[in-house]
Amino acid sequence: MTSPLMETRDFLAFTLESPLSLPQQYHFHLGNHTQVDILDTGVIVFTPLKTAAKAPKDIVLSCAIHGNETAPIEICNQLIKSLLSETLITQHRVLFLIGNPPAILNKTRFLEENMNRLFSGAHSNGQGLVNAERVRAKALELYVADFFNQGQAGAQRIHYDLHTAIRASKHEKFAIYPYRPGRSYSGEQMMFLAACGVDTILFHHEPTTTFSYYSSEQFKADAFTVELGKVMPFGENDMSRFEDTKRMLTNLITEEVLAVAPYQSSQLNLYKVSRSINKTAEDFAFSFANDAPNFSQFKQGEPLATEAGQQIKVEHQVEAIVFPNAKVPVGQRTVLCLVPAPDEDVQ
């Protein structure tokens, strides 16, 4: 049955009408080329009816894992609208996920718990599935698992988890490459991101409970957390700043084989995470200004933060900081420290 969504083709509005769960699933075809499956609130799959693109890809595009990060939601909604209107026809299986609809309605990062700390089973730790974010994180894991497991053998698995950052950044767009021991980094992926305008890569140094790490680790996907700029409310995003990203995501979906420039490290700013500073006491406070942008650099010995009467200082010759947030619960990450990464294993 064709969904009422087809009256407007506005998947975001359709999702926000039923933020916790859909009354039913919908399955229908677009012309004779695409199957559409709406599996849950904010969960929609496009499957080409003709099998076997030359180089098949199974692509996950997620947004709103943090509810107030609106630009990625707008980008995904525009792509979905173009697919539903058949102005774009996908050549590959694509799963779109609008992560946290109740938080979108609430205009906040999350309601009870940061969903991007709940993947790889963390949703069920401690008190278990006690809030909507934990339940949703588990459900999103299962949708991704089913999507990748049902794909064609040999298909390339890709997951871009799209975000925007709380503060301004010296590198406006950047991506976090989840820790992947024993697997080299993909130069092709990094050049694709560069073509999206995402010219800065952070190599993570340890397992995390983020969505991108889940797809990377469980399904060996080329998965990234992608930060597309500074967080803004709906209506205040300058969408011209996302044109390259939207064009490349469109090409990714609609082109059978995507041409990407050969890897050149000179096109990218490469950092590796030297350490993640976790909060261990309630009085944790940063020593630098509240409005210091991401990638601000500090010299060895300079104070970064104070906690329980102790100073936390820069350990390397120079460290840059990203995602500083002193307001997280005790036990969570307050900031990532970065050093240049000229020598990673890229293929």
Ligand SMILES: O=C(O)CCC(=O)N[C@@H](CCC(=O)O)C(=O)O
């Ligand atoms: O700007 C901030 O402080 C946070 C922006 C954000 O949501 N970043 C992600 C990064 C996830 C990762 O490390 O892969 C997050 O904190 O969840």
Ligand SMILES: [Zn+2]
């Ligand atoms: Zn985010």
